[in-house]
Amino acid sequence: EHxxxxxxxxxxxxxxMGEHLQQxxxxxxxxxxxxxSDKLSLYYQxxxxxxxxxxxxxxxxxxxxxxxxGAVSPVEFIALAEERGLIRELGDWVVRTATQQLREWLDxxxxxxxxxxxxxxxxxxxxxxxxxxxxxxxQDIPSHHLGIEVTESVMMRSPERxxxxxxxxxxxGISIAIDDFGTGYSSLxxxxxxxxxxxxxxxxxxxxxxDDAHNTxxxxxxxxxxxxxxxxxxxxxxxxxxxxxxxxxxxxxYVQGFMYGKPLPADVFRQTWLKRKAS
Ligand code: C2E
Ligand code: MG
Ligand code: MG
Ligand code: MG
Numbered sequence: 001e002h003x004x005x006x007x008x009x010x011x012x013x014x015x016x017m018g019e020h021l022q023q024x025x026x027x028x029x030x031x032x033x034x035x036x037s038d039k040l041s042l043y044y045q046x047x048x049x050x051x052x053x054x055x056x057x058x059x060x061x062x063x064x065x066x067x068x069x070g071a072v073s074p075v076e077f078i079a080l081a082e083e084r085g086l087i088r089e090l091g092d093w094v095v096r097t098a099t100q101q102l103r104e105w106l107d108x109x110x111x112x113x114x115x116x117x118x119x120x121x122x123x124x125x126x127x128x129x130x131x132x133x134x135x136x137x138x139q140d141i142p143s144h145h146l147g148i149e150v151t152e153s154v155m156m157r158s159p160e161r162x163x164x165x166x167x168x169x170x171x172x173g174i175s176i177a178i179d180d181f182g183t184g185y186s187s188l189x190x191x192x193x194x195x196x197x198x199x200x201x202x203x204x205x206x207x208x209x210x211d212d213a214h215n216t217x218x219x220x221x222x223x224x225x226x227x228x229x230x231x232x233x234x235x236x237x238x239x240x241x242x243x244x245x246x247x248x249x250x251x252x253x254y255v256q257g258f259m260y261g262k263p264l265p266a267d268v269f270r271q272t273w274l275k276r277k278a279s
Contacts, residue, residue, distance in 0.1 A: 028084045030066050031077055035086070035093050040064050042097050043263035046273050047114070047234060047256040050248050055273055057114030059149065059256065060098045061263045062090075082123045091124050092133055099137050101266050102145060110274040115147035115175050122153045122162075131165045135172060143173030149200065150176070152184025159190055170195040177234070182222055192229060199226045203237025206257070210246035220250050227251070 034040050044058045062078070065071045081087045098118050105112055124130040138146050148169065154162040166176050177198035178186070182205055201222055208215040219235075226233040235247050238257030247255060264272060 024080065024084075027066075027069060027072070027077075028080055028086065030068065031064065031072075031081060032086055032089070034064055034066065035089050038093075040090075040093060040097075041265065042094065042101065043265055044101075044116075044269040045256060045263040046261040046269070047254050048260050050235075050244065050252055050255045055113050056254055057116065057147070058269070058273075059117045059119070059263075060094065060101075061119070062094055078121060082121060087121065087123055088129060091120065091130050094118055095130075095134050095137050099141060102141055105270060105274060106141070106145075109276050109279075110270065111277045112145055112274065114145070116145055117147035117149050117175075117177060119149045119179065122151065122157045125150065125154055125162045125165050126158065128165060131168055134169065134174075138174075144175075146173075147175040147177060147198070149179040151179045152181065152186040155186045155190045155194060156184070159194075163194055167195045170197070180236075182218070196229075196231060198232040198234055200234045200236050200256075201252070203257075206235050206237050206243055206247070207239065209243045216246065216250075219247075219252075223250050223252055 041063045042060045043063055044060055046055055047057045047059065048054060049056050062074050063071070064074070064077050078087070078090070081090045095118060098116060102112060102116050120130060134148070150162075150166070154166075170176055175197040176195055177200050178191075178194075178196055179200050180202040181199045183202045199222065201219060205215060205219050205222075209219065210216060223233050232254060233252050234254040234256055235243075235252050236256050238244055238247065238255045239259050241259070243257075244255065244259065261273070
């Protein structure tokens, strides 16, 4: 009796697991296809100087809309790509596409102020591959226009290796941002030794401004730390004027968020935000 029940349970379990796995399998196959047939896209979200309102750079964000699954969140498909061995191909696509786009804008006579940053997951720094590919692919672009964003988890995963790889980028003038700063467990000693140029204050802190006093002290502390370590601070996910006012008061330099500008397809981004170089 008991054995039977267990057996039934495990069969039910297997059936639903099987369905889930099948779905994942279909998704990963379609994702692989999308990468190979250039059906992913990059959106670009602007960043601004909080005081002058000037454009100071942009972040490239990957998008995938599948005929069957609709718009899949990058959080989901990046994780899937990592689990299923597709992250290298996806990462290459992102580097290639962002680089070509920037090249195209510059060649067409547009001014690109600051850095175009691409996101790199911790797993992409497990081998030297991504960093080498990035350096190779961006050779004809002035490095002051180039940046990457990594989360604090790279410092946990394999600090020494990550440090070496990031150093290689920074030595070439490519800027390094710590993304979602404050949500991980980076130690201060790593932070001061890591080759870092920018701290991006996570949206979860920004969204609690300005009323939560404890949260405000946290943001204020991060900003003071950035200043002391001579790092640029960017607040991400700014949605309201009240948040912006508080960030300005606390001395934040750069902002990014829906209030200032949403991520946009390349052509719309160009039309909305880029100016032609004065000749
Ligand atoms: P992230 O790098 O922290 O990117 C910021 C996310 O916040 C983006 O979500 C952006 O659309 C969203 N965002 C920006 N401003 C606001 C705002 O004012 N309010 C709200 N609610 N959200 C805002 P998205 O595009 O869905 O990307 C999610 C995450 O997926 C990214 O977080 C990044 O970790 C990852 N990701 C995206 N593209 C890539 C990529 O090309 N490669 C890798 N490795 N990861 C990527
Ligand atoms: Mg990012
Ligand atoms: Mg972020
Ligand atoms: Mg984030």
